[in-house]
Amino acid sequence: MSTPIIKPQTLRGFRDFLPAMMIPRLQIIEAAREVYSQYGFSPIDTPALEYTEILLGKGGNETDKQLYRFEDQGGRDVAMRFDLTIPFARFAAQNIGVLGTPFKRYHIAPVWRGERPARGRFREFVQCDFDTIGTDSLAADIETILVVHDLLDKIGIGEFTIRINHRQLLNGLLEQLGLLEHSKELLRALDKLPKIGEEAVIKEMVDTTGVESGKAEQVLKLAALQGEPEAILEEARSLISSSELGQQAWSALQEITQTCSNIGIATNRLSLDLSIARGLDYYTGLIFETFLTDLPDMGSISSGGRYDDLAGLYTKQKLSGVGGSLGLDRLLAALDEMKRLDEVATTSQILVLRFVENRLADYQKISRQLHQAGIASEVYPEAKALSKQLKYADRKKIPLALISGEDELAENVWQLKNLRTGNQLTVSADHLAETVKAELNTL
Amino acid sequence: MSTPIIKPQTLRGFRDFLPAMMIPRLQIIEAAREVYSQYGFSPIDTPALEYTEILLGKGGNETDKQLYRFEDQGGRDVAMRFDLTIPFARFAAQNIGVLGTPFKRYHIAPVWRGERPARGRFREFVQCDFDTIGTDSLAADIETILVVHDLLDKIGIGEFTIRINHRQLLNGLLEQLGLLEHSKELLRALDKLPKIGEEAVIKEMVDTTGVESGKAEQVLKLAALQGEPEAILEEARSLISSSELGQQAWSALQEITQTCSNIGIATNRLSLDLSIARGLDYYTGLIFETFLTDLPDMGSISSGGRYDDLAGLYTKQKLSGVGGSLGLDRLLAALDEMKRLDEVATTSQILVLRFVENRLADYQKISRQLHQAGIASEVYPEAKALSKQLKYADRKKIPLALISGEDELAENVWQLKNLRTGNQLTVSADHLAETVKAELNTL
Known part of the structure; x- marks a missing residue:
């Protein structure tokens, strides 16, 4: 009952x-x-x-x-x-x-x-x-x-x-x-x-x-x-x-x-x-x-x-x-x-996509590296289809996404995607924070 | 009644x-x-x-x-x-x-x-x-x-x-x-x-x-x-x-x-x-x-x-x-x-003393210049004896004071006093913000 x-x-x-x-x-x-x-x-x-x-x-x-x-x-x-x-x-x-x-x-x-x-x-x-x-x-x-x-x-x-x-x-x-x-x-x-x-x-x-x-x-x-x-x-x-x-x-x-x-x-x-x-x-x-x-x-x-x-x-x-x-x-x-309130439903600036299921630690590590540089970053919790993860970013108006598959994780290299312009860059982990900041400044 | x-x-x-x-x-x-x-x-x-x-x-x-x-x-x-x-x-x-x-x-x-x-x-x-x-x-x-x-x-x-x-x-x-x-x-x-x-x-x-x-x-x-x-x-x-x-x-x-x-x-x-x-x-x-x-x-x-x-x-x-x-x-x-709460009763970092009564605009101007540099600064509201004004800073644990009399105002030069150490510097308005920041960093 x-x-x-x-x-x-x-x-x-x-x-x-x-x-x-x-x-x-x-x-x-x-x-x-x-x-x-x-x-x-x-x-x-x-x-x-x-x-x-x-x-x-x-x-x-x-x-x-x-x-x-x-x-x-x-x-x-x-x-x-x-x-x-x-x-x-x-x-x-x-x-x-x-x-x-x-x-x-x-x-x-x-x-x-x-x-x-x-x-x-x-x-x-x-x-x-x-x-x-x-x-x-x-x-x-x-x-x-x-x-x-x-x-x-x-x-x-x-x-x-x-x-x-x-x-x-x-x-x-x-x-x-x-x-x-x-x-x-x-x-x-x-x-x-x-x-x-x-x-x-x-x-x-x-x-x-x-x-x-x-x-x-x-x-x-x-x-x-x-x-x-x-x-x-x-x-x-x-x-x-x-x-x-x-x-x-x-x-x-x-x-x-x-x-x-x-x-x-x-x-x-x-x-x-x-x-x-x-x-x-x-x-x-x-x-x-x-x-x-x-x-x-x-x-x-x-x-x-x-x-x-x-x-x-x-x-x-x-x-x-x-x-x-x-x-x-x-x-x-x-x-x-005055139409000055935008539809932003989160303070996140970047979504780290969970592409390879068993590499959560790597995704969280890069996200925390961004936190240390003052960037609000979150990892999508499930290794679902990328389209589903990107839909989440879209609904919350998160402007950037970070993608890395097996090969890229091995090299610690990341695909940084600007979800507003579609622009995509390949960045090494060492230069990621500065590149993300530069990209956020263009928004 | x-x-x-x-x-x-x-x-x-x-x-x-x-x-x-x-x-x-x-x-x-x-x-x-x-x-x-x-x-x-x-x-x-x-x-x-x-x-x-x-x-x-x-x-x-x-x-x-x-x-x-x-x-x-x-x-x-x-x-x-x-x-x-x-x-x-x-x-x-x-x-x-x-x-x-x-x-x-x-x-x-x-x-x-x-x-x-x-x-x-x-x-x-x-x-x-x-x-x-x-x-x-x-x-x-x-x-x-x-x-x-x-x-x-x-x-x-x-x-x-x-x-x-x-x-x-x-x-x-x-x-x-x-x-x-x-x-x-x-x-x-x-x-x-x-x-x-x-x-x-x-x-x-x-x-x-x-x-x-x-x-x-x-x-x-x-x-x-x-x-x-x-x-x-x-x-x-x-x-x-x-x-x-x-x-x-x-x-x-x-x-x-x-x-x-x-x-x-x-x-x-x-x-x-x-x-x-x-x-x-x-x-x-x-x-x-x-x-x-x-x-x-x-x-x-x-x-x-x-x-x-x-x-x-x-x-x-x-x-x-x-x-x-x-x-x-x-x-x-x-x-x-753990005695990690200090007695700070204000967020002010510097007190601008009101030394010459009819120069309030100058004191407020320098204070706002500090605000623009991200420094919390307040002007004492009354042109009272300096000892009284300094007592206010002491009670609120404001660490720095800024003093300028007629002559100094004419040249836009300021006496920056560290109230913890007693250390005093003469600084021109142009270099004030950076000097205040440097002094705050020593605390």
Whole structure:
């Protein structure tokens, strides 16, 4: 009697990563690790599960309903993390005494949200965060932008623009207009600009705060400014000139953009966009979003900013900082849409065909010789017909094959076949690694 | 009124990874990725959460109580994976039509078990599995051993021995003795050998199966064989000579060990140990465990074997295969015990001191120039006293520092200081990267 079969299926809202998608995903993660490390950000990890109390903090917001929350074997109220920021805040409050400041960390790990699944939205996704805490220096803000810049440059996803703003610039205008007390309502209305349009935003501003429509228009005018930093700063100057708050923000933006320009960041890659208002409560200084020139509708692929107080829920020690995050899944989707993901289903660069059954040791030896030269090589496990072995290489898109029969094995000579061009070379074992490398370079 | 502070703490049984532990952990993971990839194993990923039905399968074993199981927002019975084998079985049943066979995958990811926490045992740990499915060829078994060998060699954890056995060798003896029907009870008794000793095992064998004590002694004699493969195979030969099952297993072990020897695996690194009986139900052919010569009590740091049927619960397609797993946490503990984990809390190799406040762009420029040469370099964010900046380098164990004041900046000349030796050099920007690399090589 056979056991009934359980239908093999992934949980709703979740997905498997097959090699063809996992390989580019790991390449991006690897690029992030490399750039973060190069700038001195150290890796950390925190548990997938935390006390619910830690994750919810004040609680009562949208995230609660999305939380995977349950009771563990010990009756504890626990939940799976829904971002890496809150675990980092808990981590910092707990460990900063040992770690010292400034502390620069990166954390690349999955998070879980029981959101309604939609096209391209999954309930499990990987976040790639980096932050510098324990310094107020604008040098850290500038470095954050350099990291994002160098990372996207490295991934090679075409042109992009990092759009920056400062949370206090608009507040400066509001101060100048005597509207600072209404900042929350005004920002909330402003945030709807892309959706409902100027007129409706002005109406909402007037309705909720009683502000004169002329002043509401000025708020919109500032938020509408975007483009090349020097020009935009010039235009914004008079709008905030009598507010100290605004002037400080203005100077910060000037120092950030000027320094980036001096460092050699191309002008088309960094712009000011005074409409950006992300993280209304959390961010307090620099804020940024990043858009692909070829796929502006994809949304921001990297964003972040400066905050005053990371871990106020868990410690009285004020930990200010600045950081950013890479949108890994969005980036993968962008690469897919740009047809830059190829169908490669393996990292193997060469397949050693098993031609003579009882000479496995020779085939494995030559393969390991290639490994030592840094070449990924695998031996086909069975001495099947060559056509069958080559079909395997074709399905996995392995570009090269290595063939040697009895006579050639006796002389340690190999047939190197380029499976893309059909080109075939006879090479002695001594020169094999260099010849394989040269052939790989032609692909 | 200030919000009350929530005590920052990790969940019981879980832990944070600070940089000093996370850096070596990532290095081992990186080594595993590299070796797996070099042998043509492709990366995959599966969700942390699965339908409970998928994970429990037949259900009713020890694992059930350890399962983090709950109802999701849609009322589904779900659980966090407790290993990577069952998700791989589900994955294979679901995707093998697209992937084709043979299929070689690796999967490095966390798993969760609500076990009673103990010293060195945590409820979240990372598994590093690799498998070849869809071929019965011994070439895949041999490759599995080569992968483990090359990986441990690469990690550099001192000498080690991969101890192998074959599940059917003992069955062959049992067949020869006419005891095959009692194999389950006899194996169970045998498995207690290290704990209860020979006499008690023989007594249990006699008591549970009614076997003659002379035959029980023969079973123990076979299981006691361990050492250099050729000698052990010679000794085992007569014990299984009249059993076809035993002869097949014997031949398989001979081919595996002989081929590994021909490939050049050192004799002290591969031995036969006929007492190994891991995975009584699951494994059907080769089985292996790996021990460190300097830390034998640490237990096996890499194990695995061959199985007949990976995904029988989810598909009628018979998927046989062979694979192994690296014990990441045990390996880290071993490195720690061998004092091979250093205190490095960053990957930075050089700290650029911010000496002149308004020359941040110059400091960042030189740092990025080093990045381009593959050197991890960071700029201290604040123009504080040099002693304070150097203290930061010391705490993070950054070995080099770069200093340049007004005059030197004007000439683009840098003071390179080796913080370990105190050695100091004056270098022009043009020669900086090579000089830094040379200095790093002396460390």
